[in-house]
Amino acid sequence: xxxxxxxxxxxxxLRRRPSIGTLKFAExxxxxxxxLLASAALFSVFLLFLGKSPLMFFQLLWVGGFGSGFSLQNTxxxxxxxxxxxxxxxxxxxxxLTMIGGEGALVLGGLSAAAMAIPLVTAGVPAFLTLPxxxxxxxxxxxxxxxxxxxxxxxRGVNETxxxxxxxxxxxxTMNFFVEGALRDPASANKPSTMPIGDAYRIGSIPGTxxxxxxxxxxxxxxxxxxxxxxxxxxxxxxxxxxxxxxxLAQGLPVGRLIVACTMIAGACAGLAGFYExxxxxxxxxxxxxxxxxxxxxxxxxxxxQVPLAIIPVAVLFGALSAAxxxxxxxxGMPDATVLVLQGLIFVVLLTSETFYGRxxxxxxxxxxxxx
Amino acid sequence: MSALAVxxxxxxxxxxxxxxxxxxxxxxxxxxxxxSINVAAGSFHALLGENxxxxxxxxxxxxxxxxxxxxxxxxxxxxVIIRSPRDARAHGIGxxxxxxxxxxxxxxxxxxxxxxxxxxxxxxxxKERRLLDSFMETMPxxxxxxxxxxxxxxxxxxxxxxLKLLYLDQRFMILxxxxxxxxPGEADEMLGLLHGMCDRGEITVLMISHKFREVKTFCDxxxxxxxxxxxxxxxxxxxxxxxxxxxMIGDTEVRERAARTEQIDRKDVLELAGLCAExxxxxxAIQGVNLKIKGGEIVGIAGxxxxxxxxxxxxxxxxxxxxxxEITIHGxxxxxxxxxxxxxxxxxxxxxxxxxxxxxxxxxxENIAFRTxxxxxxTSLGWWMSKGPxxxxxxxxxxxxxxxxxxxxxxxxxxxxxNVQRAVxxxxxxxxxxxxxxxxxxxxxxxxxxxxxxxxxxxARNRGAAVLLVSEDLDEILELADRVxxxxxxxxSYVAPIEETDRNTIGQHMAGH
Numbered sequence: 001x002x003x004x005x006x007x008x009x010x011x012x013x014l015r016r017r018p019s020i021g022t023l024k025f026a027e028x029x030x031x032x033x034x035x036l037l038a039s040a041a042l043f044s045v046f047l048l049f050l051g052k053s054p055l056m057f058f059q060l061l062w063v064g065g066f067g068s069g070f071s072l073q074n075t076x077x078x079x080x081x082x083x084x085x086x087x088x089x090x091x092x093x094x095x096x097l098t099m100i101g102g103e104g105a106l107v108l109g110g111l112s113a114a115a116m117a118i119p120l121v122t123a124g125v126p127a128f129l130t131l132p133x134x135x136x137x138x139x140x141x142x143x144x145x146x147x148x149x150x151x152x153x154x155x156r157g158v159n160e161t162x163x164x165x166x167x168x169x170x171x172x173x174t175m176n177f178f179v180e181g182a183l184r185d186p187a188s189a190n191k192p193s194t195m196p197i198g199d200a201y202r203i204g205s206i207p208g209t210x211x212x213x214x215x216x217x218x219x220x221x222x223x224x225x226x227x228x229x230x231x232x233x234x235x236x237x238x239x240x241x242x243x244x245x246x247x248x249l250a251q252g253l254p255v256g257r258l259i260v261a262c263t264m265i266a267g268a269c270a271g272l273a274g275f276y277e278x279x280x281x282x283x284x285x286x287x288x289x290x291x292x293x294x295x296x297x298x299x300x301x302x303x304x305x306q307v308p309l310a311i312i313p314v315a316v317l318f319g320a321l322s323a324a325x326x327x328x329x330x331x332x333g334m335p336d337a338t339v340l341v342l343q344g345l346i347f348v349v350l351l352t353s354e355t356f357y358g359r360x361x362x363x364x365x366x367x368x369x370x371x372x
Numbered sequence: 373m374s375a376l377a378v379x380x381x382x383x384x385x386x387x388x389x390x391x392x393x394x395x396x397x398x399x400x401x402x403x404x405x406x407x408s409i410n411v412a413a414g415s416f417h418a419l420l421g422e423n424x425x426x427x428x429x430x431x432x433x434x435x436x437x438x439x440x441x442x443x444x445x446x447x448x449x450x451x452v453i454i455r456s457p458r459d460a461r462a463h464g465i466g467x468x469x470x471x472x473x474x475x476x477x478x479x480x481x482x483x484x485x486x487x488x489x490x491x492x493x494x495x496x497x498x499k500e501r502r503l504l505d506s507f508m509e510t511m512p513x514x515x516x517x518x519x520x521x522x523x524x525x526x527x528x529x530x531x532x533x534x535l536k537l538l539y540l541d542q543r544f545m546i547l548x549x550x551x552x553x554x555x556p557g558e559a560d561e562m563l564g565l566l567h568g569m570c571d572r573g574e575i576t577v578l579m580i581s582h583k584f585r586e587v588k589t590f591c592d593x594x595x596x597x598x599x600x601x602x603x604x605x606x607x608x609x610x611x612x613x614x615x616x617x618x619x620m621i622g623d624t625e626v627r628e629r630a631a632r633t634e635q636i637d638r639k640d641v642l643e644l645a646g647l648c649a650e651x652x653x654x655x656x657a658i659q660g661v662n663l664k665i666k667g668g669e670i671v672g673i674a675g676x677x678x679x680x681x682x683x684x685x686x687x688x689x690x691x692x693x694x695x696x697x698e699i700t701i702h703g704x705x706x707x708x709x710x711x712x713x714x715x716x717x718x719x720x721x722x723x724x725x726x727x728x729x730x731x732x733x734x735x736x737x738e739n740i741a742f743r744t745x746x747x748x749x750x751t752s753l754g755w756w757m758s759k760g761p762x763x764x765x766x767x768x769x770x771x772x773x774x775x776x777x778x779x780x781x782x783x784x785x786x787x788x789x790x791n792v793q794r795a796v797x798x799x800x801x802x803x804x805x806x807x808x809x810x811x812x813x814x815x816x817x818x819x820x821x822x823x824x825x826x827x828x829x830x831x832a833r834n835r836g837a838a839v840l841l842v843s844e845d846l847d848e849i850l851e852l853a854d855r856v857x858x859x860x861x862x863x864x865s866y867v868a869p870i871e872e873t874d875r876n877t878i879g880q881h882m883a884g885h
Contacts, residue, residue, distance in 0.1 A: 020735075020781045232755045233746040240742065243731030250689040250720060250729060251742050252710030 027363040035353035039346040064327035065320025073210045079319030083218030084273035085297025086311040088266040093306040095262045096242035101164030102270040103294025104171030105145045109138035109271025110278045111175045114194040114285035127201045135275045142271020143264040150263025154256045193286035203280040214276030226308035386576040387448045387544050388413035394443035403429040407602045409595045414573040418587040419580045421597035422818040427580050431546045435460045466542030468533045470549050476522035484539050527558030547579040556879035563590040584613045621819045630830040635668030641838035642807050647697035649687050657683035659862040670839040672853030680862040681842045685811045689720050717806035721813050725796045732785035736777050737766035739784045740799045773798035790821030805837040860884045
């Protein structure tokens with residue numbers, strides 16, 4: 001009785017408590033933002049220790065990432081593969097898997113797209129046919145690669161984090177093997193590469209910008225996968241499985257097929273990123289594909305709390321970070337890898353911040369008072 | 373310390389303990405409000421109360437896991453300050469937890485020696501063995517010292533836990549529902565031994581329990597807690613059970629139990645033929661389970677936990693593959709897939725629903741929709757889900773099954789145990805049920821919820837469902853079941869109609885005789 005009086009009092013005379021949804025949303029914004037600020041503070045200490053000005057660093061970060069049309073486009077260009085590799089981590093995370101094999105799927109996607117291009121380009125198949133075939137091949141290769149790790153997880157009980165990481169090294173080695181061997185273009189003397197697909201087959205930029213179409217693909221997939229995971233029976237079943245696989249089995253959900261499907265979607269996203277790296281950026285497959293996009297994607301997905309839509313802004317942020325690397329190197333006389341230190345700091349702080357969910361008092365809903 | 377302790381063990385007297393004015397609050401919630409209990413030296417004292425009544429909080433304050441906001445603990449009439457379990461141990465206060473705290477891969481002797489606070493880095497085993505043997509000489513019961521704990525029976529493990537306290541010279545023992553893992557026979561034996569030791573003034577026992585039968589038979593005095601307050605105390609032998617029960621539940625309205633209706637013309641609905649399955653380690657968990665259940669019948673499966681009951685439930689729920697055998701429903705073979713759960717109208721209430729039947733972080737509404745999320749009206753076109761119908765379904769069922777939640781959008785993990793189980797009941801029992809698989813449905817719930825949930829199960833039976841009830845609580849089976857089956861060593865060793873059997877016969881079969 002006493003409880004009821006207190007509750008009705010607070011409902012009328014005090015401000016109404018926001019709904020649970022609002023609070024959860026506020027929490028999922030507040031904690032990552034706080035984590036970013038904390039990382040920035042820690043990194044400032046690091047800079048001060050080196051005798052550099054943190055103020056200048058963050059100013060240059062802004063200039064290099066967003067300061068001009070050129071730097072903004074540079075940022076978006078780098079954000080494009082990060083959206084896709086971010087999705088490659090986020091979608092399996094929804095079904096409870098920690099898949100960190102995006103790098104391998106990207107490399108393999110790029111390699112298979114470039115390999116597929118060789119006969120098609122040689123035979124003179126027009127670009128509007130060649131490019132979709134290359135894209136499909138890349139998605140299939142990436143999808144099978146991560147899907148295999150998912151299959152191993154469910155049907156053989158192999159830890160997916162380890163297997164997907166190791167599969168990445170196999171993928172990179174496979175790429176090197178073919179690029180330096182059977183698929184090597186003899187003209188590529190210093191840097192073994194596959195045959196260039198040629199300017200006629202390059203994917204152009206989004207009209208009015210210098211940014212390639214991979215950005216558009218990333219946006220479409222992020223929105224599409226967001227809808228898939230939140231508004232469809234497939235997404236619901238995947239979330240039940242990810243939240244409690246035992247409960248999912250007891251509901252008769254096809255857990256194995258859901259896991260393989262989610263991991264294949266993930267691999268396809270990363271493979272598509274590889275396709276754009278080949279068809280839009282490098283024009284051929286070579287060691288440049290191993291640029292760490294797959295691993296940075298994990299960070300992106302983490303900061304976005306595995307929410308596909310949130311991956312878009314976070315990927316742009318990290319794109320800016322890498323775009324600003326050059327200007328920071330030149331103006332502050334610091335190595336290019338400095339931004340990697342910041343990235344690493346963000347990752348550690350972010351992982352720590354995960355433990356704060358449900359513990360910040362003013363963001364918690366009132367618990368059901370039900371001791372009768 | 374131990375050498376001395378062993379020598380003087382038989383000389384030491386049982387201590388008395390009083391906790392005076394204990395108060396503990398968590399935020400705005402008063403878990404314990406000004407509770408005083410007095411446990412005389414050499415007495416066997418029962419602490420009664422429902423789940424959440426504050427029993428655990430009280431003993432945790434005594435043990436130093438929590439520091440009480442107010443109140444003092446007196447040991448043999450002198451105030452002692454207990455800041456941590458280490459302090460409690462130094463004062464000779466020990467606790468046996470509901471679940472074993474022994475290291476399964478070590479032997480009993482090793483477990484005893486490593487439990488000491490002063491275990492040396494290099495253990496002189498021959499010397500320790502001599503000390504242990506002479507220690508065991510003075511004990512009223514024995515446990516094989518060289519056997520790995522994993523291969524001891526539950527009763528022996530529980531004895532070893534108590535021996536451990538005596539070995540550490542902890543003569544004030546707090547036992548937290550010590551018989552919940554034992555067969556009725558083992559439980560009676562163990563409580564009898566403790567009772568004898570109390571009578572001889574060797575130990576003092578404070579036992580948390582909710583089994584009136586045990587309290588009446590073995591205890592001297594009792595204290596009752598309800599909602600963090602002391603609501604009564606008295607002499608366990610003379611106080612009537614009705615009084616104890618009223619002190620525990622107060623004026624809470626307990627729903628009238630649903631009556632068992634006569635079922636005529638019953639047909640076999642669920643048939644298990646030669647079911648075999650393996651546990652996680654690949655060893656046989658169930659070996660050739662045969663059972664037929666008629667419509668409108670509850671078959672209760674009794675057994676000491678770990679004899680294959682959970683594997684059986686998992687097999688029926690689709691959480692564990694069959695290695696052999698067949699499940700048939702209405703004469704058709706049943707495989708646990710989503711389509712078949714609906715076609716054969718099979719529903720389930722697994723044990724520990726938060727762990728087995730829900731996704732804790734998903735909302736109450738989403739959890740209630742697990743059976744219906746992929747069907748109209750929630751889903752259109754076969755894949756597109758709408759939040760509106762899901763929410764209105766949840767609102768209706770939350771009201772009908774009296775689930776207490778702040779909102780259908782609250783994560784289900786924020787609900788109390790009873791309300792999680794009600795939400796699962798709402799999901800599983802609101803439709804037309806032909807087969808119902810139930811496992812320990814009332815474990816850890818308060819009286820009102822227990823009455824509620826047992827009534828729902830009985831009503832499902834009365835509507836014609838074939839109910840398989842697996843329970844570690846024999847009283848629950850005796851109350852609900854039409855027939856009893858006992859599981860032992862992965863098979864069903866005994867089946868009998870409820871009116872042709874009794875507690876003792878069932879208990880003997882549980883123990884494997």
